Amino acid sequence: MTEVNEGAVDLVEMIRGGRVESVHRGHAVICDGAGEIVEAWGDPSVIIYPRSSCKMMQALPLLESGAGRDLTQRQLALACASHQGAAVHTSTVAAWLHDLGLGESDLRCGAHMPYSDDAKADLIRAGEAACQLHNNCSGKHAGFLTLSRHLGAGPDYVEPDHPVQLAVRRAFEEVTGMESPGYGIDGCSAPNFATRLDALGAAMGRFARAREGGNPREDAMARLTAAMAAEPVLVAGEGRACTDLMRAMGGKAAVKTGAEAVFIAIIPELDRGIAVKIVDGGTRASEAVIATLLVRLGVLPAEAPVARRLTQGPITNARGKVTGGYEVRLA
Amino acid sequence: MTEVNEGAVDLVEMIRGGRVESVHRGHAVICDGAGEIVEAWGDPSVIIYPRSSCKMMQALPLLESGAGRDLTQRQLALACASHQGAAVHTSTVAAWLHDLGLGESDLRCGAHMPYSDDAKADLIRAGEAACQLHNNCSGKHAGFLTLSRHLGAGPDYVEPDHPVQLAVRRAFEEVTGMESPGYGIDGCSAPNFATRLDALGAAMGRFARAREGGNPREDAMARLTAAMAAEPVLVAGEGRACTDLMRAMGGKAAVKTGAEAVFIAIIPELDRGIAVKIVDGGTRASEAVIATLLVRLGVLPAEAPVARRLTQGPITNARGKVTGGYEVRLA
Numbered sequence: 001m002t003e004v005n006e007g008a009v010d011l012v013e014m015i016r017g018g019r020v021e022s023v024h025r026g027h028a029v030i031c032d033g034a035g036e037i038v039e040a041w042g043d044p045s046v047i048i049y050p051r052s053s054c055k056m057m058q059a060l061p062l063l064e065s066g067a068g069r070d071l072t073q074r075q076l077a078l079a080c081a082s083h084q085g086a087a088v089h090t091s092t093v094a095a096w097l098h099d100l101g102l103g104e105s106d107l108r109c110g111a112h113m114p115y116s117d118d119a120k121a122d123l124i125r126a127g128e129a130a131c132q133l134h135n136n137c138s139g140k141h142a143g144f145l146t147l148s149r150h151l152g153a154g155p156d157y158v159e160p161d162h163p164v165q166l167a168v169r170r171a172f173e174e175v176t177g178m179e180s181p182g183y184g185i186d187g188c189s190a191p192n193f194a195t196r197l198d199a200l201g202a203a204m205g206r207f208a209r210a211r212e213g214g215n216p217r218e219d220a221m222a223r224l225t226a227a228m229a230a231e232p233v234l235v236a237g238e239g240r241a242c243t244d245l246m247r248a249m250g251g252k253a254a255v256k257t258g259a260e261a262v263f264i265a266i267i268p269e270l271d272r273g274i275a276v277k278i279v280d281g282g283t284r285a286s287e288a289v290i291a292t293l294l295v296r297l298g299v300l301p302a303e304a305p306v307a308r309r310l311t312q313g314p315i316t317n318a319r320g321k322v323t324g325g326y327e328v329r330l331a
Numbered sequence: 332m333t334e335v336n337e338g339a340v341d342l343v344e345m346i347r348g349g350r351v352e353s354v355h356r357g358h359a360v361i362c363d364g365a366g367e368i369v370e371a372w373g374d375p376s377v378i379i380y381p382r383s384s385c386k387m388m389q390a391l392p393l394l395e396s397g398a399g400r401d402l403t404q405r406q407l408a409l410a411c412a413s414h415q416g417a418a419v420h421t422s423t424v425a426a427w428l429h430d431l432g433l434g435e436s437d438l439r440c441g442a443h444m445p446y447s448d449d450a451k452a453d454l455i456r457a458g459e460a461a462c463q464l465h466n467n468c469s470g471k472h473a474g475f476l477t478l479s480r481h482l483g484a485g486p487d488y489v490e491p492d493h494p495v496q497l498a499v500r501r502a503f504e505e506v507t508g509m510e511s512p513g514y515g516i517d518g519c520s521a522p523n524f525a526t527r528l529d530a531l532g533a534a535m536g537r538f539a540r541a542r543e544g545g546n547p548r549e550d551a552m553a554r555l556t557a558a559m560a561a562e563p564v565l566v567a568g569e570g571r572a573c574t575d576l577m578r579a580m581g582g583k584a585a586v587k588t589g590a591e592a593v594f595i596a597i598i599p600e601l602d603r604g605i606a607v608k609i610v611d612g613g614t615r616a617s618e619a620v621i622a623t624l625l626v627r628l629g630v631l632p633a634e635a636p637v638a639r640r641l642t643q644g645p646i647t648n649a650r651g652k653v654t655g656g657y658e659v660r661l662a
Binding site: 003004005010014016017018019020021022023024025047048049108109110111112121124125135181182183184185186187188189192194260261278279280281282285317318319320321323324 | 334335336341345347348349350351352353354355356378379380439440441442443452455456466512513514515516517518519520523525591592609610611612613616648649650651652654655
């Protein structure tokens with residue numbers, strides 16, 4: 001019926017009482033540093049929105065333009081982050097905006113309650129509302145504002161025809177190697193460019209091959225990958241899949257989730273990029289598949305608690321009893 | 332690959348930027364009061380766990396045994412509820428337990444934070460932990476305790492071989508018209524019996540046909556359906572799909588969601604029962620399908636805000652911008 005569904009294969013089963021209760025279908029692809037497909041499941045030519053999984057591509061113009069020359073690794077990690085609005089995230093973004101002579105009201109991401117339970121409880125106890133700093137994309141938007149300032153462009157940097165978004169689209173299309181067939185508006189109001197899943201995987205392969213000191217694009221790619229891998233907590237937060245996976249891999253890879261069950265990985269030492277899309281948008285399944293592929297490639301220890309948690313469970317109930325688990329099917 | 336996935340059809344698309352971003356597959360069935368299939372999508376013979384959608388079946392022995400003779404309609408609605416732990420729910424369950432000479436510690440459902448944002452915030456501000464009364468199933472468990480007391484049975488009423496659960500299984504199998512192929516342990520620690528989706532739909536049809544004053548089973552069915560339809564807030568809570576749907580139907584039908592994207596409806600005036608299962612467990616899709624079927628059958632006004640919200644969206648972002656919506660495909 002639809003592009004994203006065509007050729008999808010069963011990838012993850014949720015098991016309860018020895019019986020399959022739910023099943024997730026999807027597509028996955030592993031590419032090498034030249035962007036060639038090494039292995040695939042389902043149909044990797046489906047068109048998807050990468051959503052937040054492509055934040056490192058959205059940050060490329062920030063570095064390539066020279067606007068982000070003096071940014072720290074922590075700032076670059078935040079530019080690629082879907083953070084949970086903990087104090088470490090909001091305070092770092094606030095300081096970044098302050099350095100630019102800007103403030104929270106210059107953001108265009110909107111406010112939502114932080115994903116962090118602790119941060120949410122802190123707000124409730126203080127009787128405060130969430131602000132735009134708590135938006136999981138506020139670091140990406142601080143990057144957009146940094147580029148916008150550098151370009152001398154106007155304040156509405158999320159508009160698709162704004163110089164920032166035109167630069168993002170150009171970089172995105174170059175790194176994916178294809179023209180985007182269009183965009184949707186993301187949760188943070190920025191355009192999110194559609195692409196083929198294998199083009200997303202190819203881009204992640206190119207990120208994996210890039211080395212610092214190469215041409216400006218390669219240098220930018222390598223710096224962003226290194227920043228994510230070096231600052232796992234800034235990319236997501238305590239207890240989050242991205243953070244736990246990157247910690248368990250000890251800086252050997254960068255991974256990033258995206259809404260509607262997209263997940264990517266960049267593995268420089270193996271010259272590999274991965275892209276996953278679960279058709280129904282179920283994040284538990286994209287997490288299970290990316291973790292399984294990272295174990296399979298040997299970069300994530302199978303015995304790491306996060307690997308077991310994401311690929312097998314267990315699923316427990318309100319009394320802590322094991323009620324089920326996951327089975328990942330990657331033939 | 333698996334029973335639940337076989338023969339599933341695309342039912343709900345999530346659209347962003349004019350493009351299908353995610354797709355949910357599933358099965359749906361409409362049955363009449365005799366349990367015969369009237370209409371079906373996908374393969375209604377798949378085996379599923381009904382999860383919380385079958386709470387009105389789990390409450391049958393409570394009434395049929397005479398244990399629940401003096402229970403109010405509000406208590407019966409709570410026995411069938413997945414409530415959000417607001418004060419109206421927890422206080423009513425607490426009073427019920429008190430009437431039995433029991434307390435919160437006699438529950439075996441476990442504690443989890445209430446689904447209600449307000450109730451959660453109240454707990455955080457008070458510095459209190461959630462208790463078993465907040466568990467969405469605490470009303471069902473108060474019903475189990477009432478039956479257990481009547482039967483003179485032991486305290487561990489969630490054990491599959493406890494007289495309460497044996498009675499539940501017997502009623503469940505009789506009303507679905509088939510032997511359950513087994514059970515899984517639910518989030519609240521009670522066994523949840525697997526059945527075919529069309530058997531679940533047939534049971535809902537039988538509930539729809541049942542009238543008060545008939546034989547004990549019919550009387551129990553009719554009382555439970557009437558209690559749910561009369562007390563929509565107790566069955567779920569403000570802002571919840573079940574509550575909003577039952578309110579919009581003005582007491583003409585009872586509906587109930589279950590975890591992993593099961594949804595049922597009981598429509599006495601039409602002599603119809605409905606059962607839906609989305610294969611991937613995505614609740615947004617089971618809500619979209621049940622609302623679409625209720626509109627199609629003429630019992631839910633198409634222009635009701637809840638009907639539009641569940642079947643079309645819109646999906647909005649952190650700045651309130653419309654980013655997408657749903658399309659339900661019921662050929």
